[in-house]
Amino acid sequence: MKRKITLKQIAKELDVSISTVSKSLRNSLEIGEETRLKVQAFAKFYNYKPNNIALSLKNRKTKSIGIIIPEIVHYFFSTVINGIEQVANEYGYSVVICVSDDSFDKEVLNMEMLANGSIDGFIMSLSKETQYKGDFHHITEVINQGMPVVMFDRVTNDILCDKVIIDDKSAAYEAVQSLIDSGRKKIALVTTVDYVSVGKLRTDGYEKALLDNGLPFNEDLIIKIEDVDTCEITISELLHARAFDAVFAVNELFAVTIIKTANKMGLKVPEDIAVIAFTDGIISKYSTPTITTVSQSGEKMGNKAAKMLIERIEAEEDDDEEHNENYITEVIETHLIKRESTD
């Protein structure tokens, strides 16, 4: 019912000036002890807290960071948010989250909405559509305005900024290599459409592993899924032909679908078909059999991204105007989590 109390109100009530109140609360020695204590007591009684908006306006710092991600109901992305939130909290920052829904327009809209003073910097992962279009003007724009941006996971070389990624290529390589090591010869790749940056990189790693081991790289064994619902059919066809004895899937949804399809056809995992998935999410941990995955450690990515962003923000404070543009790309380590879907 009663609005928050302001400096002005305190000043009026105690019949002193606003500046006196402000200084008293900051324990300035300029103010006599009697007045100081009186003001402090009064402020405490009325539970005075400075208004964040006014502070932001004054300091040109909002102490909040914007996150723009394609989805939020998504294990990986939510772990990243979690990681960001932890660090942000630690440094006294709030996080504002916008979901692009994998739409270019929403991504642009969201960025514009936040770019006008609401936040001190961005952490983002590109939407599919943005990667497809290759249009990054909205991002360069905010960067040109002097707002720091950190990209993670789905990044692009066309933008110069700090980045946090995993080495998708070598992680895929490692996964495929482990399938080869366990004696698999015909390894299928189930992936997304090409324009998603990480999909492309993982395909590269898959190919390299095959070639390095003297195995043929067969385009027919690469299954590109646009829509999860249709993948079952494609997969069952290939399974019928017994075309492969192992699968490397770029995400766990594909992996679990493969396993289920295989089971329906009477094929056993891992005996008949070994499965490895990218993204160590909740499905892999609880599916039957549990799925061997490449851990992506979203939390670590979030931690790192937040740290990088906040450091940039607070660095700019000091040597103002002096943009040092030696951007870094942090590579987060991955490792294979062996579970029941491989032997």
Added chain:
Amino acid sequence: MKRKITLKQIAKELDVSISTVSKSLRNSLEIGEETRLKVQAFAKFYNYKPNNIALSLKNRKTKSIGIIIPEIVHYFFSTVINGIEQVANEYGYSVVICVSDDSFDKEVLNMEMLANGSIDGFIMSLSKETQYKGDFHHITEVINQGMPVVMFDRVTNDILCDKVIIDDKSAAYEAVQSLIDSGRKKIALVTTVDYVSVGKLRTDGYEKALLDNGLPFNEDLIIKIEDVDTCEITISELLHARAFDAVFAVNELFAVTIIKTANKMGLKVPEDIAVIAFTDGIISKYSTPTITTVSQSGEKMGNKAAKMLIERIEAEEDDDEEHNENYITEVIETHLIKRESTD
């Protein structure tokens, strides 16, 4: 590099007053066409956008809403956020998210951080610890300051505010009834500790369904899990004793663990044991067998909560001071999604 342009800079550049610029941009008829167009062209060229912070300060409206939830890496909560985000976006609001980590202190801290002007209202779900302590002073405080609060899912009767919940008791009743209908007689309940409000309600529904059907309510068949890791042991003991032929689990994590444990012991789901879980999440959809669940529709809850909050916020705008305190509690419908874990 170049900071965002302000009204003042435009005014200076074009040698007119700030108000002239402001009015030109808002297409006021007060300003002559020539000047107006000149200003608009200039503003467009320099991509002028009003500063959100300044607007917030002036309008005493931030156009953002704060969300405080116990966890974010959690299917249900992330769907709720998704639902909130959709509606918020539609109305031009941003969402600021804080995670309480089920800690009372963090919840208080986060609320205090946001309450000082950063947001126009709260949407929250209580942390476990807060429910345990029963201390809600931080919430009453912001409500007393005139800030609207909407609680969802984990709510309390001790706070008067708008709420969005599901009818946990009758949903549980329905689930247990369906188990009874399919001929099950010894139905176990796997639940959390009591102080979590929803856990209690679901237990009530479970009990009522049993009694209404003339089945005994046996405390031994209620398994309270504090930590997921320990539940496997408890469950396997009961399974050994063949103490039950069906399980109602208050979340899908418990359900999938039960299924896995049963499988290990050579018991078949649903033949030997039928399983129903609360919370229709991703695990239920992809586990083997897929799990029959009570859909909780987090998205709908989020939609509704956001709508209620925004309506309150914008209502206060009009009849200022005139708090109408007829708070409502919206009950979101649930329904049973039958899958393979029941027959």
Added chain:
DNA sequence: TTGCTTTACGAAAACGTGGTAGTGTTGAAA
């Protein structure tokens, strides 16, 4: 008394915006 320092506080600007009220010029009607 004069001149100087110290103490204790206040006034005002700044951050960026938007609305209300006001000002001065022009042209036309009386």
Added chain:
DNA sequence: TTTCAACACTACCACGTTTTCGTAAAGCAA
């Protein structure tokens, strides 16, 4: 010529803070 409206624009205030600068009063030495 006077009066008044229309026009085109400016001044100023408010939002809540912090901070710089200013200054009145008091104390003290000469």
